[in-house]
Amino acid sequence: MLGERPVVRSSPVTIVLALVLLAGALYVGFTPIGAAPALGAFLDPVHGVWSVATRANLAPTESHAIPGLTAPVDVRFDDRGVPHIFARNTLDAMRALGWVHARDRLFQMEIQTRAVAGTLAELVGPRTLQLDRESRLQGLAWSAERNTAIIDSTSESGRETRAYSDGVNTFIDNMSAADMPFEYHLLGARPQRWKPAYSAYLLARMGLTLTLEVSNWELKRAQADALVGKAATDVLFPMNEPLQEPIQPNGQHGVRMDWSTVPAPAAPNAQKLALSIAMSHSLAAIATATLPMSPSAQQDAETGEFAVGSNNWAVAPKRTAAGHALLSGDPHLALSMPSIWYEAHIVVADSLDAYGVTLPGAPFVAIGFNRNVAWSETNTGADVADYYAETVDNDAHPSKYKLDGEWKPLELRIETFHDKKGKTLATDTIYHSHRGPMLRVGKQWVSRRWTVLDPSDALRPFRDLNKATTSAELMRAIEPYAVPAQNFITADRDGHIAIRSTGHFPVRAANANGDALIDGSTSANDWKGWWPVSDYPQSFDPAQGYLASNNQQPKDPKVDPRYFGHDWATAWRAIRINTLLRADSSVTPDDMRRFQTDPYSAQPQYFLPFMHAAAAAVPAGSDSSVIVRASKLLDSWDGKFTKENERAILYEYVIDEISRRTWDELRVPDKSVSGGYYMAATPNSMILLELMQDPKNIWWDDRSTPNVVEDRDAIIRSAIAAAYRRVVVEHGEEGLNWRWDQIRHANIYHLLRLPALSRLNIPVQGGSTTLAPALAAGTHGASWRMVVELGTDVRAWGTYPGGQSGNPSSKRYDDRIAHWSAGVLDTLRFPRRPSDLTGSMLTSHLTLTTGKTGR
């Protein structure tokens, strides 16, 4: 202003101060520091993490374009956030499914894919390098890429997978900062584009989780063999379980018991032990707790019980109240936020009308129903992986391996690992024999032959079963299904029910069960082919009027003694559901729902009498009053694992303490772990029950008391006293703190293990051997619960632990957990046409249009 003197005087000190502060603010604004993202882009209310909140809830109406659509697709989200996709043809439906998967679960899709590909370090930094190296060694992505390349790209499944991929990429290419999932903002990253092969990655990862890492039985057996000898190992870790309630009905009307005597333990073999431990460590490294579908904590170390306890069962019309077939799907997996499943309904006029849960990243309904048929799966657990000791020309850098007296060239795979900025972190060379990738175990090279790495069109059976119109047609559709082997159960509107353990089961060389390291120098030891489908464990419309599977041994060895595997869950769940179904000849959908969270276990009725008898004979001594008190509490227990129960914890701890004392011969000393040892392997509770029949067996002796030889009852009494004291120490004196809901919880961790995004300490009903198994870690549980009634109109109910949205600020992020925890199922809406979803049933109407991209 003319005539006005400048009021501001320059000051070097002020300039420097302002410069430093501004430079500092700009630095943290532009530069990620440690694991923290660059602050500017992160905090920006328009383009940063805050904007994610603006996409938390579904808009009442939306319209987006997807290139390649041949006609508009009508997507209606119901009041549970489930998209009902109405398309003119299947390819359009898959594009739409890819788009909605990406919108709701993009980060989950990418991190699961990267976990398989071994490229997590490119997203989250070098801390996952070791995990990436192990993942690449497994060869899952390598085989998935190879499989995708050989699948006929003009086949229907090939085209549908590409259409799905196009849908995902359309979303990625056009998304705004607000559309980008929360986790990307947190990591300062952007999503990678989707490739059709990634769908195969996810199935390969399922294969890893469900065929190899459920219990690593062979490796455990190898360690047990080294510690207590083969004779004892064969009984402690048997091919055939002593309690038989198989998937394929065996004509019995109850459990069949087949007891053996457990031979005395032999002296440990240090050399064998070192080799088996090295093998175990090589494979264990991939088992990370930070990833989805994680196998960690799948088995309780002390009791040997599986945390992954999937169930399915079907009831024929003659045993249901309404005269319609009923089906229950209850798959159990590692729990995660977001959930492994995403509910969807896909409708294509005259060809597809499937509702159920999909895997974000894969274009089909995995477990669900259509207008005529319902289906569900549990894991079979057959032995589909063998290890071969290979002879190589150079131990450090092999290029050939010996087979049938000749040197054969090894296939080399070079794997390079990068960080977020593309900098190379490491390079590995992976060697393959004709059997598969090789691991170096101590001084021995070992190759793994594994069905999961074999070429197969994994998506085709699912797309075909989604369209099946009868149970028989569904069973035909899944005949080519290879991995991971699953117990497919089905029921249809005509009243048929069927079950079959389906997958590729290897025909091995004579006398080779794949239960030990195999000599790899001769091709005579290679697999000879696959079992014919007609030999698979299966049953169609059995006279008993119901079918069930619970990961137990599928066939009674008295019916078919051939080797099929060994990695079976204990039969407690199978015994329980078969008992329930035998006892109820007018089953209702609500009975099916109640069975899914049934509070009883079959196990206590076998063990409690032994506990009672041992306690009744307690000699006078320092522990007698504790034992008598604890025994009274056990006697007054109603056998339920309900949330309010105050006795269940004592029973669980007694079983745990008996197991801990009995199997002390299987401890491997290790000063690096708490307690100074870890369990090489723990025989399951059915084996413990087997040992119960032999009260003087030397296995009862506690090696920590060298001057005393304990028998069964002494160990039981000791365990009862220890269990009581343990409950008191951990949970206080008898009272409300002993309530089951104070003790056993589900812990649903976010994929990045961030507590703020996880949902922890959720009370659950069920013990370690109930139909809904709940172990102490709480990291596994029912991943989807579904009941379907195949009446004139199909009716269905279901829920899963989580919510449809991957956005943590959305009410749909965790809105289903309360019902899941309470064992309540939601009514699933199954509209025939878009106009059936209106009013309060409709949350959002999305129209996907043809034409160029753009929002």
Add this chain to the structure above:
Amino acid sequence: MPTLLRLILLSVAFAIATVAIGWWGVPLAAALYGVISRKQRSSAIIAGVAGVLAWSELLLIDAARGPIGVLAYTLGGVLNAKPIAVYVLTLAFPGLLALTASLLARQAMAYFGPEEGP
């Protein structure tokens, strides 16, 4: 121009700059303001307050479109801080950027620019 009006207009300008080019639009616009208002003693403070106001306005718009309270709670959990701390950090950041950029521009103009006579 009354200070209050200047503050409001400036905050709207910063908000528009953020929408248009991102978070660094704030220091850019503030520096420009520092040059323009180099003769006003309190211009840097006004810029700093306008920076806070600008992102408050943008957060309010977000809040009208989605549950930012839930997001703040989640973010607080992730950052091991109380939700209010997340808001404070978010608003302090543009405030600091605007204040320092404006101050620096004004001081630089005074230091390097032509001296104005009476």
